[in-house]
Amino acid sequence: MSVDPKNSSLHQSAQKIGIPFTKCWNPIDRHIEVNGLKLHFLEWGDPAKPTVVLLHGFAQSAHSFDFVSLSLADRFHVLALDFRGHGESDWSSNEDYTRESMQKDLEDFVIKTNSAPVIIIGLSLGGTIGYKYTAANQKLVRSLIIIDVAPRLQESGVQRVRKFVENKDYFDSIEEMVSAVQAFRPDRTKDQLVASVMRNAKQHADGRWSWKYDPVLKRQNSRYEQTAEDRMHLWKTLESITCPTLFVRGSESDVVTAETATELVSRMQNAREVTVNGAGHLVTTDNPIGFIESIDPFLKRGFES
Template sequence: MYLNIFADTTAPLDMTGTDEFRSLLASAADLGIPHAPDVPYASCNIVLRRMRFHFLAWGRPDAPPIVLLHGGHQSAHSWDLVSLSLARRYRVLALDQRGHGDSEWSRDVAYANHEMSLDAEAFITAMGLERPVLVGHSMGGRNAMLLTRRSQHLLRALGIVDVGPEVSEKGRAAIAGFVQAAQEFDDLEHFVRKVREYDPYRSRAHIERTVKYNMLERADGKYVSKCDSNPRRLGIVRGTGPMENITLDDARSFDLPVLLVRGGDSNILEADAAERFAAALPQGRLVTVPKAGHNVHGANTKGFLEALEGFLEAVA
């Protein structure tokens, strides 16, 4: 049984009258995040590459477009506070990537970053977006970099959140351990405790509000992850070959504005690796957000928004 509301047809579902949206507005007010209570917000579906994808659409259709790609074991809702704030000025489209959130699982277990990058490219094309800003976190950042290497002419600018050509294997192992331990629970309280152990920067109230987007209630009463449990889907096992990995030499060919955001206490993107990545980018800018680990935009949403909005104004 699903715990959240989303469109179950091809018609967009207005989310602004739901308790979920009212809860989000309350969270934004508590955290002091600038937002508009009457922003357009809808749950939508689209068929891409013979699969059904769910996405969240925020803001006016004629506003400058931003596409958001979430990290592994997360969903489009991981961006909700960011999307709510950005939607005052931008059209924000947050995609549930294959095997995640409310999108379809891959029938052939094709969860390579290359495949996901092709999904994102197909989404941009199918939605008729004219050179959007593409922002990706962790797994979504890897997918965004692969898309950029292949088709950067489609993009106005790129935002990469706490990932790069060089990542910490210790941090990768920590993520893998959390994911493997977060597959099945007797109750939601157990899941909340596990998330708090992994990400102490997020408040308990915020985790409780978003738990519905990460879990399903099974027929036997247990709660299970909404994500496809096959380990290939998360990028935990590093891909092999040039189609799956971005190098610093690849980054030197990214001839567009790029914002690299690192969490000040990140265990994935170490400070020296972030500096090497930013130095390789012809138009790169590195911003380190304090009081945040790997999940930068969830841990310090205001700090993340300050970095991103300054970048967006510069590339407008």
């Protein structure tokens, strides 16, 4: 398979797969100093409109939300953040990639961008950071969307994701990277894969390619184990949240079961759930159109009430 970067433009790809958008927004690359690190984020849309903060999953980047950002930018001011060690953000010199540090980064990010009150949308790791931030900063959050993450996860699904992330550090070509992702998610279209890979990969001086994140993250992630005490604390965190919350699960997710999703919503104070068909754990890239359609009523409701 031959990949032509010229044909991987975001707007062309979005039009091909039917992403709903009315204006060809182009994101502005920005950087901000947070806790001694320069963090990168993408800014979309009109700053005068309500702000949505997008938080990506482990080993992903702000560009993982590009299709979603393009669609949301018609109605919202969108800030898609690269967590420390991810995308174009600085790597931590002392290898500090704890969830607590990422939460602190987010707290300072919202303050320094003067964007509160915000709508938080977080996938996987980003969902965890998002709901922990929300619980600790209730007055700064309008509403919260948690995507396919919960205190209780399916170990088989977690291990499958880890195996993919830890499989290989370097690739000889973009084509090889696309093939690797296609083997992981064979139901994604070629246009989706090429557009995603082109924005989440970097080429090194020797010609090889890698994903845009600190390799230290892979080692730390392989050692990370959630204890029963951790899970209990996360449940209590979710139970404390008062803002309107939407839990989004992929119908084919092997990370969060339907039963866990229902339990999470029942334990929260003001939550509802929705399932996106044709999507696994990585809902926003597995079925971006389905995801956008699933959150639209929730977002509209927040500004009608």
